[in-house]
Amino acid sequence: MLLVFTAFLLILIQYRFKRVLGWIIRASLFIAYIYVFSGLLGLIMSAESALVIGTACAGAATFLLWKYPEWYVVDILGVFLAAGVASMFGISLEPVPVILLLILLSVYDAISVYKTKHMLTLANGVIEGRMPIMVVVPKKEGYSFIRDGIGGSIDPDTSNDESPKHDRAAYLMGLGDLIMPSILVTSAAVFTPGGGMGIVSLPAIGAILGSLAGLGILLYAVHSGRPQAGLPPLNGGAILGFLIGWFLLTQ
Amino acid sequence: MRSKEQIREFFAILAMPVMLLAVEIGSVLLAMPMNASGYAVFEDPHMRSLKTQSHFQIRYGLS
Numbered sequence: 001m002l003l004v005f006t007a008f009l010l011i012l013i014q015y016r017f018k019r020v021l022g023w024i025i026r027a028s029l030f031i032a033y034i035y036v037f038s039g040l041l042g043l044i045m046s047a048e049s050a051l052v053i054g055t056a057c058a059g060a061a062t063f064l065l066w067k068y069p070e071w072y073v074v075d076i077l078g079v080f081l082a083a084g085v086a087s088m089f090g091i092s093l094e095p096v097p098v099i100l101l102l103i104l105l106s107v108y109d110a111i112s113v114y115k116t117k118h119m120l121t122l123a124n125g126v127i128e129g130r131m132p133i134m135v136v137v138p139k140k141e142g143y144s145f146i147r148d149g150i151g152g153s154i155d156p157d158t159s160n161d162e163s164p165k166h167d168r169a170a171y172l173m174g175l176g177d178l179i180m181p182s183i184l185v186t187s188a189a190v191f192t193p194g195g196g197m198g199i200v201s202l203p204a205i206g207a208i209l210g211s212l213a214g215l216g217i218l219l220y221a222v223h224s225g226r227p228q229a230g231l232p233p234l235n236g237g238a239i240l241g242f243l244i245g246w247f248l249l250t251q
Numbered sequence: 252m253r254s255k256e257q258i259r260e261f262f263a264i265l266a267m268p269v270m271l272l273a274v275e276i277g278s279v280l281l282a283m284p285m286n287a288s289g290y291a292v293f294e295d296p297h298m299r300s301l302k303t304q305s306h307f308q309i310r311y312g313l314s
Contacts, residue, residue, distance in 0.1 A: 042284070083273070084278075086278035087279075087282050091285055141259070171266075182275045182278040183278075199283070204279065211275065212268050
């Protein structure tokens with residue numbers, strides 16, 4: 001399913017159907033925001049009202065991302081969406097299937113970035129269309145994601161830019177890189193409680209620290225200027241941290 | 252002494268772990284309301300039959 005959908009997106013980029021790709025991504029964001037907003041609003045109002053108001057909020061968020069995808073708008077709504085999606089998956093799956101999912105996606109990410117390189121083509125298409133499925137951190141004053149993008153291509157094979165990659169105007173990270181380790185953190189907090197601080201259990205703390213260590217490794221690698229697969233270090237760190245936390249909990 | 256650009260780049264790098272941490276803590280905090288609303292992506296049918304139906308499931312007649 002994942003491979004078929006990726007192939008479909010690549011065909012859309014290859015044959016210049018980027019507008020269709022844009023509408024697919026906007027529709028996906030809209031549906032995801034409905035779940036997140038109505039799930040939260042369901043706490044303070046009836047399910048029917050939560051669904052109606054949640055759909056309106058989702059429409060407003062999607063419209064804002066479509067018409068004004070400035071970096072701070074993309075970041076705030078992206079972090080909120082990532083937390084909501086990770087939460088939904090985390091409460092639905094126990095840690096063992098989550099770990100298997102994280103390993104599979106890490107392998108897929110590594111192959112698609114280093115071997116087939118189709119992830120770079122996909123990422124370039126997404127950046128060119130200013131599609132808000134990533135977080136953007138500006139490196140330069142007065143930066144605008146709408147105006148500047150990232151200041152060049154991230155694909156070394158297609159880039160015409162002669163400046164070094166670390167001179168780009170912004171750092172980017174896909175929402176998937178934020179969501180995947182967070183699913184394990186939530187799952188660990190829900191299904192392996194105890195030993196930590198409040199609702200954050202010891203295995204969840206381990207997964208948080210592990211993913212942060214993995215991100216440190218990733219940022220060090222990214223500083224070399226080459227695009228890197230984010231999931232192997234992030235997921236690897238989260239899994240290792242979870243296992244250490246779980247081991248300490250059961251001692 | 253570090254130049255202004257180096258300091259700015261340092262803060263840009265620092266923003267990444269802050270955002271990751273925000274998503275991780277945020278997802279744990281959202282877990283409770285999401286669970287209470289009955290929103291789940293996958294559910295074990297055996298486990299579901301053992302659990303009490305959530306408020307959301309009852310309201311929408313979902314079994």
